[in-house]
Amino acid sequence: MSREQHIARTFVELADTLxxxxxxxxxxxxxxxxCQELLDVTDAAVFLAHPGPLLHSPAPCDPSPSLQRVLDAACTEGPAVDAYRTTRSVAAADEAETAARWPEFAPQLQQAGYSLATALPMRLRQENIGSLLLLRTGSRPLNADDLALAQALADAATIGLIQARTIHQQHTVNEQLHTALQSRIIIEQAKGVLAARSNITLNTAFEALRHHARHHRIMLSDVAQDVIHNGLTPAPAPARSQAAAADPE
Incomplete structure (x- = not known):
């Protein structure tokens, strides 16, 4: 497979999140x-933002202890953090500049045998989700072509991740709506059953269901299931003021 074919296949992979x-x-x-296959880099890692001031890196499979220490340090200082915060590519020209800019990150980088680190932002329009960190053992920074390809890969991965998250959220919303609809139907059935069983109004039956659920700290839909399937007959709710006893429906 040629390099061009490999690049094309990689972009297809990064788009396949549906x-x-x-x-x-x-x-x-x-x-x-x-990234390791297509770019002049030794290792690579993705850092994702999450609540709080730090980045998080789902580590590569079976990282060496030294690489893991680099990734841990990179969560709080270094090019990965700077690329995320500035939404621009970040790199040092040499080891001396790396040590001057990132005094806590640099020792871990050097002890692991890496000489240079470059990071690129993972951002789509106003959505900033993290950064891509590239580690090298060579003495020269990434050339312009590799840097452009790395940013394109980061962009494609960002689109894929946001796309997957959006679809997941949509599925979650649909599931929640379905559950809410099913719960509403069960509660309506339980109101009717309880009203007929105890010879009370539908509103009074609902208040009894609601009071039982709150008193026992369980879901209203679970109480309704017990009324329908297990013969539960909740006690009437305590009397309330006329304003508070308004129809809850």
Whole structure:
């Protein structure tokens, strides 16, 4: 396979997140492997933003202890953090500049045998999700072509991750709506059953269901299931003021 074919296949892989069993860890691992195959780098890692001031890196499969220390340090200082914060590519020209800019990150980088680190932002329009860190053992920074390709890979991965998250959120919303609809139907059925069983109004039956659920700290839909299937007959709710006893529906 030619390099051009390899690049084309990689972009297809990074776009393939519209699957039901999408695995984000496997996706990120493949991303780092392709960076090693296509770019003049020794190792690569993706850093993702999460609540709080730090980045998080789903580590490559079976990282060496020295690489893991580099990744741990890179979560709080170094080019990965700077690329995420500035949304621009970040690199030092040599080891001396690396040590001057990142005094805590640089020793871990050198002890692991790396000489240079470059990071690129992972951003789509106003959505900033993290950065891509590239580690090298050579003495020269990445050339312009490799840097451009690395940014293109980071962009493609960003689009894939945001796309997968959006679809997952949509599925979650649909599931929540379906659950809410089913719960509403069950509660309405339980109101009717309880009203007929106890010879009370539908509103009074609902208040009894609601009071029982709150008193026992369980879901209203679970109480309704017990009324329908297990013969539960909740006690009437305590009397309330006329304003508070308004129809809850």
């Amino acid at each position: 699957v039901e069993d999408f695995d984000v860890i496997d996706f990120l691992h493949q991303m780092t492997v392709r």
